[in-house]
Amino acid sequence: MFDETLKWPFFDARHRELKALEQFAEQDLRSLIQQEHEGADVYAIAPQMVSALGTAGWLAHAASLDGRLDSRSLCLVRDILARRSGLAEFTFAMQGLGSAAITLFGNDEQRRHWLPGVIAGDRIAAFALSEEEAGSNPADMSTAAHKDGNDWLLNGEKTWISNAGLAHQYVVFARTKEGAGAQGLSCFIVAADNPGFSISASIDVIAPHPLGSLRFTECRLPADALVGQEGDGFKIAMSVLDVFRSSVGASAVGMARRALDHALLRVTQRQISGASLSSFQLTQDKLADMATAIDAAALLVYRAAWVKDVEGGRTSRVAAMAKLFATEEAQRVIDKAVQLFGGLGVVSGNPAERLYREIRALRIYEGTSEIQKLIIAGQLLRNHAESVRS
Protein backbone atom coordinates (compact mmCIF):
# COMPACT_ATOMS: atom_id res chain seq x y z
CA MET A 1 0.00 0.00 0.00
CA PHE A 2 2.90 2.37 0.65
CA ASP A 3 4.05 2.04 -2.96
CA GLU A 4 0.54 3.09 -4.04
CA THR A 5 0.71 6.06 -1.65
CA LEU A 6 3.88 7.26 -3.39
CA LYS A 7 1.96 7.46 -6.68
CA TRP A 8 -0.53 9.95 -5.25
CA PRO A 9 -0.50 13.37 -6.92
CA PHE A 10 0.74 15.04 -3.71
CA PHE A 11 4.31 13.98 -4.48
CA ASP A 12 7.19 14.93 -6.79
CA ALA A 13 10.05 12.73 -7.99
CA ARG A 14 12.22 13.81 -5.00
CA HIS A 15 9.56 12.46 -2.62
CA ARG A 16 9.44 9.13 -4.41
CA GLU A 17 13.22 8.84 -3.96
CA LEU A 18 12.61 8.59 -0.21
CA LYS A 19 11.60 4.98 -0.82
CA ALA A 20 15.34 4.24 -0.45
CA LEU A 21 14.87 4.81 3.28
CA GLU A 22 13.01 1.49 3.50
CA GLN A 23 16.16 -0.41 2.59
CA PHE A 24 18.32 1.75 4.86
CA ALA A 25 16.02 1.09 7.82
CA GLU A 26 15.87 -2.64 7.15
CA GLN A 27 19.62 -3.08 6.63
CA ASP A 28 21.57 -0.31 8.34
CA LEU A 29 19.26 0.11 11.34
CA ARG A 30 18.48 -3.59 11.66
CA SER A 31 20.73 -4.28 14.64
CA LEU A 32 19.60 -1.17 16.57
CA ILE A 33 15.93 -1.96 15.87
CA GLN A 34 16.47 -5.52 17.06
CA GLN A 35 18.01 -4.22 20.30
CA GLU A 36 15.05 -1.84 20.71
CA HIS A 37 12.59 -4.69 20.25
CA GLU A 38 14.50 -6.85 22.72
CA GLY A 39 14.03 -4.15 25.36
CA ALA A 40 17.46 -2.47 25.37
CA ASP A 41 17.83 0.88 27.19
CA VAL A 42 16.35 3.58 24.94
CA TYR A 43 18.74 6.18 26.39
CA ALA A 44 21.62 4.08 25.04
CA ILE A 45 20.19 3.27 21.60
CA ALA A 46 18.54 6.61 20.74
CA PRO A 47 21.87 8.49 20.25
CA GLN A 48 23.11 5.67 18.01
CA MET A 49 19.93 5.90 15.92
CA VAL A 50 20.38 9.69 15.60
CA SER A 51 23.99 9.24 14.57
CA ALA A 52 23.14 6.57 11.96
CA LEU A 53 20.33 8.68 10.48
CA GLY A 54 22.55 11.76 10.42
CA THR A 55 25.57 10.04 8.87
CA ALA A 56 23.39 8.68 6.07
CA GLY A 57 21.93 12.13 5.39
CA TRP A 58 18.31 11.43 6.40
CA LEU A 59 18.23 14.17 9.03
CA ALA A 60 18.50 16.76 6.25
CA HIS A 61 14.72 16.18 5.96
CA ALA A 62 14.22 17.17 9.62
CA ALA A 63 16.11 20.49 9.70
CA SER A 64 17.62 22.79 7.11
CA LEU A 65 19.98 25.72 6.85
CA ASP A 66 17.86 27.39 4.16
CA GLY A 67 14.97 28.03 6.55
CA ARG A 68 12.52 25.66 4.87
CA LEU A 69 11.01 22.33 5.89
CA ASP A 70 9.31 20.12 3.34
CA SER A 71 6.25 18.71 5.10
CA ARG A 72 5.75 15.91 2.62
CA SER A 73 9.32 14.63 3.09
CA LEU A 74 8.98 14.91 6.85
CA CYS A 75 5.76 12.88 6.75
CA LEU A 76 7.11 10.25 4.35
CA VAL A 77 10.22 9.69 6.47
CA ARG A 78 8.13 9.34 9.65
CA ASP A 79 5.67 7.00 7.91
CA ILE A 80 8.50 4.75 6.61
CA LEU A 81 10.43 4.68 9.91
CA ALA A 82 7.35 4.15 12.10
CA ARG A 83 6.43 1.10 10.02
CA ARG A 84 9.70 -0.45 11.21
CA SER A 85 10.65 1.09 14.54
CA GLY A 86 9.04 3.41 17.06
CA LEU A 87 12.41 4.57 18.35
CA ALA A 88 13.98 5.29 14.94
CA GLU A 89 10.91 7.32 14.06
CA PHE A 90 10.98 9.13 17.42
CA THR A 91 14.66 10.07 17.11
CA PHE A 92 14.15 11.43 13.57
CA ALA A 93 11.05 13.38 14.60
CA MET A 94 12.70 14.94 17.64
CA GLN A 95 15.67 16.23 15.62
CA GLY A 96 13.05 18.08 13.58
CA LEU A 97 10.69 19.19 16.36
CA GLY A 98 13.60 20.22 18.57
CA SER A 99 15.13 22.44 15.89
CA ALA A 100 12.16 23.61 13.77
CA ALA A 101 11.86 26.94 15.61
CA ILE A 102 15.47 27.64 14.55
CA THR A 103 14.98 26.34 11.00
CA LEU A 104 11.82 28.37 10.45
CA PHE A 105 12.34 31.47 12.62
CA GLY A 106 16.05 31.65 13.49
CA ASN A 107 18.41 34.12 11.83
CA ASP A 108 21.26 32.95 9.56
CA GLU A 109 23.77 33.02 12.40
CA GLN A 110 21.55 30.92 14.68
CA ARG A 111 20.91 28.43 11.91
CA ARG A 112 24.63 28.13 11.12
CA HIS A 113 25.50 27.72 14.80
CA TRP A 114 22.77 25.34 16.01
CA LEU A 115 21.66 23.26 13.02
CA PRO A 116 24.69 21.54 11.39
CA GLY A 117 25.20 19.28 14.43
CA VAL A 118 21.49 18.36 14.44
CA ILE A 119 21.56 17.48 10.72
CA ALA A 120 24.79 15.48 11.10
CA GLY A 121 23.33 13.55 14.04
CA ASP A 122 26.10 14.76 16.40
CA ARG A 123 23.81 16.91 18.55
CA ILE A 124 20.42 15.83 19.89
CA ALA A 125 17.60 18.38 19.96
CA ALA A 126 14.52 18.87 22.18
CA PHE A 127 11.39 21.06 22.27
CA ALA A 128 10.33 22.41 25.66
CA LEU A 129 6.86 23.93 25.70
CA SER A 130 4.80 21.96 28.25
CA GLU A 131 4.63 22.55 31.99
CA GLU A 132 2.78 20.77 34.76
CA GLU A 133 0.11 23.49 34.85
CA ALA A 134 0.30 24.33 31.14
CA GLY A 135 -0.07 21.29 28.87
CA SER A 136 -3.17 21.73 26.73
CA ASN A 137 -2.97 25.50 27.12
CA PRO A 138 0.68 26.59 26.83
CA ALA A 139 -0.39 30.24 27.15
CA ASP A 140 -0.75 29.52 30.90
CA MET A 141 2.98 28.79 31.27
CA SER A 142 4.89 30.27 34.19
CA THR A 143 8.53 29.66 33.18
CA ALA A 144 9.78 33.22 32.76
CA ALA A 145 12.73 35.06 31.25
CA HIS A 146 13.73 38.53 32.47
CA LYS A 147 16.19 40.95 30.90
CA ASP A 148 19.46 41.43 32.83
CA GLY A 149 21.59 43.90 30.86
CA ASN A 150 21.91 42.34 27.41
CA ASP A 151 21.29 38.85 28.80
CA TRP A 152 18.17 36.96 29.78
CA LEU A 153 17.69 35.14 33.08
CA LEU A 154 15.47 32.09 32.76
CA ASN A 155 13.63 30.53 35.74
CA GLY A 156 11.02 27.79 35.93
CA GLU A 157 10.31 24.16 35.17
CA LYS A 158 9.21 22.24 32.07
CA THR A 159 7.86 18.72 32.03
CA TRP A 160 7.01 15.95 29.54
CA ILE A 161 10.08 16.91 27.53
CA SER A 162 11.15 14.23 25.05
CA ASN A 163 14.93 13.73 24.93
CA ALA A 164 15.33 15.37 28.37
CA GLY A 165 18.75 14.29 29.59
CA LEU A 166 19.90 13.20 26.14
CA ALA A 167 19.60 16.47 24.26
CA HIS A 168 22.53 18.81 23.70
CA GLN A 169 20.21 21.74 22.97
CA TYR A 170 16.66 22.72 23.87
CA VAL A 171 14.24 25.16 22.24
CA VAL A 172 12.50 26.63 25.29
CA PHE A 173 9.38 28.79 25.46
CA ALA A 174 9.11 31.26 28.34
CA ARG A 175 7.07 34.22 29.48
CA THR A 176 8.78 37.55 28.87
CA LYS A 177 5.77 39.76 29.63
CA GLU A 178 3.50 39.27 32.63
CA GLY A 179 -0.26 39.38 32.14
CA ALA A 180 -0.04 39.29 28.34
CA GLY A 181 -1.22 35.67 27.90
CA ALA A 182 -0.13 34.12 24.62
CA GLN A 183 1.30 37.46 23.42
CA GLY A 184 3.77 37.53 26.31
CA LEU A 185 5.75 34.40 25.35
CA SER A 186 9.17 34.24 23.69
CA CYS A 187 11.35 31.46 22.30
CA PHE A 188 14.96 30.73 23.36
CA ILE A 189 17.72 28.25 22.57
CA VAL A 190 19.39 26.73 25.63
CA ALA A 191 22.49 24.53 25.49
CA ALA A 192 22.41 21.57 27.88
CA ASP A 193 25.72 22.66 29.45
CA ASN A 194 24.42 26.18 30.20
CA PRO A 195 24.88 26.94 33.94
CA GLY A 196 21.50 27.07 35.68
CA PHE A 197 20.03 24.31 33.52
CA SER A 198 19.36 20.87 34.99
CA ILE A 199 17.26 17.75 34.53
CA SER A 200 14.90 17.57 37.51
CA ALA A 201 13.24 14.20 36.77
CA SER A 202 13.07 11.41 34.27
CA ILE A 203 9.65 9.94 33.47
CA ASP A 204 8.94 6.29 32.66
CA VAL A 205 6.13 5.74 30.16
CA ILE A 206 4.35 2.65 28.80
CA ALA A 207 6.37 2.63 25.58
CA PRO A 208 10.03 3.35 26.48
CA HIS A 209 10.85 6.86 25.31
CA PRO A 210 13.50 9.29 26.66
CA LEU A 211 11.36 11.76 28.65
CA GLY A 212 11.80 14.04 31.63
CA SER A 213 11.50 17.42 33.32
CA LEU A 214 13.82 20.43 33.07
CA ARG A 215 14.67 23.06 35.66
CA PHE A 216 16.02 26.55 34.97
CA THR A 217 17.52 28.40 37.95
CA GLU A 218 18.88 31.86 37.15
CA CYS A 219 19.87 30.33 33.82
CA ARG A 220 21.74 33.13 32.02
CA LEU A 221 21.28 33.29 28.25
CA PRO A 222 22.97 35.68 25.82
CA ALA A 223 20.83 38.08 23.77
CA ASP A 224 21.29 35.92 20.68
CA ALA A 225 19.55 32.98 22.39
CA LEU A 226 16.24 34.69 21.54
CA VAL A 227 14.59 33.22 18.41
CA GLY A 228 12.54 35.72 16.42
CA GLN A 229 11.33 38.80 18.27
CA GLU A 230 10.35 39.16 21.91
CA GLY A 231 6.65 38.16 22.12
CA ASP A 232 6.82 35.83 19.08
CA GLY A 233 6.94 32.65 21.20
CA PHE A 234 3.33 31.53 20.88
CA LYS A 235 3.26 32.18 17.13
CA ILE A 236 6.52 30.22 16.72
CA ALA A 237 5.28 27.28 18.81
CA MET A 238 1.97 27.06 16.93
CA SER A 239 3.67 27.38 13.52
CA VAL A 240 6.05 24.55 14.43
CA LEU A 241 3.10 22.43 15.57
CA ASP A 242 1.27 23.18 12.29
CA VAL A 243 4.10 21.36 10.51
CA PHE A 244 4.71 18.63 13.06
CA ARG A 245 1.11 17.68 13.86
CA SER A 246 0.56 16.33 10.34
CA SER A 247 3.77 14.38 10.74
CA VAL A 248 2.54 12.85 14.03
CA GLY A 249 -0.33 11.63 11.85
CA ALA A 250 2.25 10.17 9.45
CA SER A 251 3.90 8.36 12.33
CA ALA A 252 0.50 6.92 13.31
CA VAL A 253 -0.04 5.79 9.70
CA GLY A 254 3.35 4.02 9.75
CA MET A 255 2.48 2.25 13.01
CA ALA A 256 -0.91 1.21 11.63
CA ARG A 257 0.82 -0.16 8.51
CA ARG A 258 3.13 -2.15 10.81
CA ALA A 259 0.08 -3.57 12.62
CA LEU A 260 -1.50 -4.61 9.33
CA ASP A 261 1.79 -6.18 8.13
CA HIS A 262 2.00 -8.33 11.27
CA ALA A 263 -1.72 -9.13 11.22
CA LEU A 264 -1.53 -10.34 7.61
CA LEU A 265 1.41 -12.59 8.43
CA ARG A 266 -0.38 -14.02 11.45
CA VAL A 267 -3.79 -14.66 9.89
CA THR A 268 -2.29 -16.36 6.85
CA GLN A 269 -0.11 -18.65 9.03
CA ARG A 270 -2.56 -19.42 11.83
CA GLN A 271 -4.70 -22.55 11.36
CA ILE A 272 -7.89 -22.94 13.39
CA SER A 273 -9.75 -26.27 13.13
CA GLY A 274 -7.95 -26.97 9.89
CA ALA A 275 -8.77 -23.64 8.24
CA SER A 276 -6.63 -20.56 7.77
CA LEU A 277 -7.64 -17.70 10.07
CA SER A 278 -7.53 -15.51 6.95
CA SER A 279 -10.35 -17.52 5.35
CA PHE A 280 -12.92 -16.44 7.96
CA GLN A 281 -15.12 -13.57 6.81
CA LEU A 282 -14.95 -11.91 10.24
CA THR A 283 -11.16 -11.82 9.84
CA GLN A 284 -11.52 -10.27 6.40
CA ASP A 285 -13.94 -7.70 7.85
CA LYS A 286 -11.17 -6.56 10.21
CA LEU A 287 -8.51 -6.55 7.50
CA ALA A 288 -10.71 -4.48 5.20
CA ASP A 289 -11.45 -1.94 7.95
CA MET A 290 -7.75 -1.72 8.81
CA ALA A 291 -6.66 -1.13 5.21
CA THR A 292 -9.40 1.44 4.58
CA ALA A 293 -8.60 3.36 7.77
CA ILE A 294 -4.90 3.46 6.86
CA ASP A 295 -5.57 4.87 3.39
CA ALA A 296 -8.08 7.42 4.70
CA ALA A 297 -5.61 8.57 7.37
CA ALA A 298 -2.75 8.74 4.86
CA LEU A 299 -4.91 10.86 2.52
CA LEU A 300 -5.58 13.39 5.29
CA VAL A 301 -1.92 13.42 6.36
CA TYR A 302 -0.51 13.93 2.86
CA ARG A 303 -3.25 16.42 1.99
CA ALA A 304 -2.21 18.51 5.02
CA ALA A 305 1.48 18.22 4.09
CA TRP A 306 0.74 19.21 0.48
CA VAL A 307 -1.29 22.24 1.60
CA LYS A 308 1.58 23.31 3.88
CA ASP A 309 4.23 22.92 1.14
CA VAL A 310 2.28 24.25 -1.82
CA GLU A 311 -0.14 26.82 -0.42
CA GLY A 312 1.87 27.76 2.69
CA GLY A 313 0.71 29.92 5.58
CA ARG A 314 -0.94 28.60 8.74
CA THR A 315 -2.57 25.22 8.20
CA SER A 316 -3.90 24.51 11.68
CA ARG A 317 -7.27 23.02 10.60
CA VAL A 318 -5.97 20.51 8.05
CA ALA A 319 -3.04 19.57 10.30
CA ALA A 320 -5.43 19.05 13.23
CA MET A 321 -7.70 16.86 11.08
CA ALA A 322 -4.73 14.77 9.96
CA LYS A 323 -3.39 14.26 13.49
CA LEU A 324 -6.79 13.61 15.04
CA PHE A 325 -7.99 11.09 12.48
CA ALA A 326 -4.70 9.29 11.89
CA THR A 327 -3.87 8.77 15.57
CA GLU A 328 -7.39 7.73 16.60
CA GLU A 329 -7.71 5.35 13.64
CA ALA A 330 -4.23 3.88 14.20
CA GLN A 331 -5.27 3.03 17.76
CA ARG A 332 -8.29 1.15 16.37
CA VAL A 333 -6.25 -0.59 13.65
CA ILE A 334 -3.70 -1.75 16.22
CA ASP A 335 -6.46 -2.94 18.55
CA LYS A 336 -7.81 -5.09 15.70
CA ALA A 337 -4.32 -6.52 15.17
CA VAL A 338 -4.14 -7.44 18.87
CA GLN A 339 -7.52 -9.18 18.52
CA LEU A 340 -6.38 -11.13 15.46
CA PHE A 341 -3.32 -12.36 17.35
CA GLY A 342 -5.57 -13.75 20.09
CA GLY A 343 -3.74 -14.42 23.38
CA LEU A 344 -0.39 -13.78 21.73
CA GLY A 345 -1.52 -10.19 21.12
CA VAL A 346 -1.16 -9.35 24.80
CA VAL A 347 2.10 -11.20 25.44
CA SER A 348 4.92 -8.78 26.29
CA GLY A 349 7.18 -8.23 23.31
CA ASN A 350 4.68 -9.44 20.70
CA PRO A 351 4.68 -6.88 17.83
CA ALA A 352 0.97 -6.15 18.30
CA GLU A 353 1.39 -5.71 22.07
CA ARG A 354 4.33 -3.35 21.52
CA LEU A 355 2.35 -1.28 19.01
CA TYR A 356 -0.62 -1.14 21.40
CA ARG A 357 1.64 0.65 23.90
CA GLU A 358 3.56 2.71 21.31
CA ILE A 359 0.51 4.30 19.68
CA ARG A 360 -1.16 5.57 22.86
CA ALA A 361 0.90 8.71 23.49
CA LEU A 362 0.35 10.01 19.95
CA ARG A 363 -3.26 10.85 20.85
CA ILE A 364 -1.92 13.03 23.67
CA TYR A 365 1.28 14.80 22.65
CA GLU A 366 1.49 17.86 20.40
CA GLY A 367 -2.10 18.59 21.42
CA THR A 368 -4.58 15.95 22.56
CA SER A 369 -7.37 14.71 20.29
CA GLU A 370 -9.78 16.98 22.19
CA ILE A 371 -7.59 20.02 21.45
CA GLN A 372 -7.47 19.07 17.74
CA LYS A 373 -11.29 19.00 17.74
CA LEU A 374 -11.39 22.46 19.34
CA ILE A 375 -9.06 23.78 16.61
CA ILE A 376 -11.17 22.27 13.81
CA ALA A 377 -14.52 23.39 15.24
CA GLY A 378 -13.14 26.82 16.19
CA GLN A 379 -12.10 27.49 12.61
CA LEU A 380 -15.40 26.17 11.23
CA LEU A 381 -17.35 28.52 13.50
CA ARG A 382 -15.12 31.52 12.66
CA ASN A 383 -15.53 30.85 8.93
CA HIS A 384 -19.29 30.50 9.39
CA ALA A 385 -19.52 33.78 11.31
CA GLU A 386 -17.51 35.55 8.58
CA SER A 387 -19.70 34.15 5.82
CA VAL A 388 -22.84 35.28 7.66
CA ARG A 389 -21.40 38.81 8.10
CA SER A 390 -20.37 39.22 4.44
Ligand SMILES: Cc1cc2nc3c(=O)[nH]c(=O)nc-3n(C[C@H](O)[C@H](O)[C@H](O)COP(=O)(O)OP(=O)(O)OC[C@H]3O[C@@H](n4cnc5c(N)ncnc54)[C@H](O)[C@@H]3O)c2cc1C
Ligand atom coordinates in the same frame (compact mmCIF):
# COMPACT_ATOMS: atom_id res chain seq x y z
C1 LIG B 1 5.15 10.71 25.64
C2 LIG B 1 4.98 12.20 25.67
C3 LIG B 1 5.93 13.02 25.07
C4 LIG B 1 5.82 14.41 25.13
N1 LIG B 1 6.80 15.19 24.59
C5 LIG B 1 6.74 16.55 24.73
C6 LIG B 1 7.83 17.38 24.28
O1 LIG B 1 8.83 16.90 23.73
N2 LIG B 1 7.74 18.72 24.49
C7 LIG B 1 6.66 19.30 25.10
O2 LIG B 1 6.65 20.52 25.25
N3 LIG B 1 5.61 18.54 25.54
C8 LIG B 1 5.63 17.19 25.37
N4 LIG B 1 4.58 16.39 25.82
C9 LIG B 1 3.46 17.03 26.52
C10 LIG B 1 2.15 16.96 25.77
O3 LIG B 1 2.13 17.83 24.68
C11 LIG B 1 1.03 17.23 26.81
O4 LIG B 1 0.99 16.09 27.65
C12 LIG B 1 -0.31 17.47 26.16
O5 LIG B 1 -0.31 18.71 25.49
C13 LIG B 1 -1.45 17.44 27.20
O6 LIG B 1 -1.16 18.24 28.30
P1 LIG B 1 -1.37 17.64 29.78
O7 LIG B 1 -0.63 16.37 29.87
O8 LIG B 1 -1.03 18.72 30.75
O9 LIG B 1 -2.91 17.29 29.86
P2 LIG B 1 -4.09 18.27 30.34
O10 LIG B 1 -3.94 19.58 29.68
O11 LIG B 1 -4.17 18.22 31.83
O12 LIG B 1 -5.36 17.54 29.72
C14 LIG B 1 -6.06 16.48 30.41
C15 LIG B 1 -7.29 16.13 29.61
O13 LIG B 1 -8.14 17.28 29.51
C16 LIG B 1 -8.49 17.50 28.16
N5 LIG B 1 -8.69 18.93 27.93
C17 LIG B 1 -7.82 19.93 28.17
N6 LIG B 1 -8.35 21.12 27.81
C18 LIG B 1 -9.59 20.84 27.34
C19 LIG B 1 -10.66 21.63 26.82
N7 LIG B 1 -10.54 22.95 26.69
N8 LIG B 1 -11.79 21.01 26.44
C20 LIG B 1 -11.92 19.67 26.55
N9 LIG B 1 -10.96 18.86 27.04
C21 LIG B 1 -9.81 19.44 27.42
C22 LIG B 1 -7.31 16.95 27.37
O14 LIG B 1 -7.69 16.66 26.05
C23 LIG B 1 -6.97 15.71 28.17
O15 LIG B 1 -7.80 14.66 27.78
C24 LIG B 1 4.69 15.00 25.76
C25 LIG B 1 3.71 14.17 26.34
C26 LIG B 1 3.85 12.79 26.30
C27 LIG B 1 2.79 11.94 26.95
